[in-house]
Amino acid sequence: MKFENFPAAALMDITERPQLVFERGEGSWLWDNEGRRYLDFIQGWAVNCLGHCPPQVAQALAEQSRKLITPSPAFYNLPSMELAQRIVAHSCFQRVFFTNSGAEANEGAIKLARKWGTLRKAGAYEIITFENAFHGRTLATMSASGKPQFRDLFEPKVPGFPKARYNDLSSVEALVTPKTVAVMLEPVQGEAGVITATDDFMRALRDFTRRHGLLLIVDEIQTGVGRTGKLWGYEHAGIEPDIMTLGKMLGGGVPLAALVATETVSCFSHGDQGGTFNGNPLMTAVGSAILDAVLAPGFLAQVQALGDRLSAGLSALSSRHGLGEVRGRGLLVALDLGRDIGARVVERARAEGLLLNAPRPNLLRFMSALNVTAGEVDAMLASLDAVLKAELAAKG
Secondary structure, three states: OOHHHOOHHHOOOOOOOOOOOEEEEEEOEEEEOOOOEEEEOOHHHHOOOOOEOOHHHHHHHHHHHOOOOOOOOOOOOHHHHHHHHHHHHOOOOOEEEEEOOHHHHHHHHHHHHHHHHHHHOOOOOEEEEEOOOOOOOOHHHHHHOOOHHHOOOOOOOOOOOOEEOOOOHHHHHOOOOOOEEEEEEOOEEOOOOOEEOOHHHHHHHHHHHHHOOOEEEEEOOOOOOOOOOOOOHHHHHOOOOOEEEEOHHHOEOEOOEEEEEOOOOOOOOOOOOOOOOOOOHHHHHHHHHHHHHHOOOOHHHHHHHHHHHHHHHHHHHHHHHOOOOEEEEOOEEEEEOOOOOHHHHHHHHHHOOEEOEEEEOOEEEEOOOOOOOHHHHHHHHHHHHHHHHHHHHHHO
């Protein structure tokens, strides 16, 4: 079926899209409306941790849909209780609130920190965030973000989010006032170009927040559930935050996210937080299936090994073509192109059956499935090599 025969005009125009419609996916591969196959290193923006249509997710959905889909969040359901307990058992936290999206989880983290500030810190409400951070597209999470494109959108913004410089503790210290209640950051700034918080910075920030009675919030929407080679990104630094947010890979492709907190910070009163679909058994059953896979013996070690293979291959391409640095952790990796050709590389790669992402004009970001094979990594590198050669030759 040709693109012009699809009812695309009924969709609100919110982003530029190529004229193709994806109809089927399996593992690291997608097929479009004309039957063409693509190797996918975007995976829904780091969402499909087990690739497209994994049997574990299909089975969990089928089995749970025959039992119970949503009884109302006013009642307990077993899948949500089981998934919450598993997150608690494998982290430093004691309480979980499930949401439908990462932005909603971050919105909940902001509300929880401000409620804690009301009760424990004389009404403090400001949350220090970071330049170039991305925390979501609700009004509060856009306000918390440091993405330059958000600066003048949807004014007036929600106040109370002074911006520090990433990996610079002195810039955090300079922003602390009696109104400060927390510091919030991504362990890896994905949208900013896969910039990693150093372990030393994370440890120093944890020590600083403790000394000043501030909460530390880690936004693990993109780094949590194994993406960096550890279950949670904060584990690389050996710290224990007060609040964590999860999303993307927690559902492996279905809408599931979570606000996770320590017992002492979990201060919501009845009615403070809620949501119609939050913690429904259909989605949380999938979450448990995802954790089954990610926590299987050897899985995270394989993620790290594949991440090393990807990074080494990209470094070789960078040397061959005179590009910039390779950075990231696990299977969240970026290649600095050294020039503003990202959009053209993405378009040329798509024409060759390879799906890539350029969050910045000079940068490619790689977000494969966590169970991508070594052969698929090598195939992507070979295809990218040819694409870069053609693009650089064309620009002369």
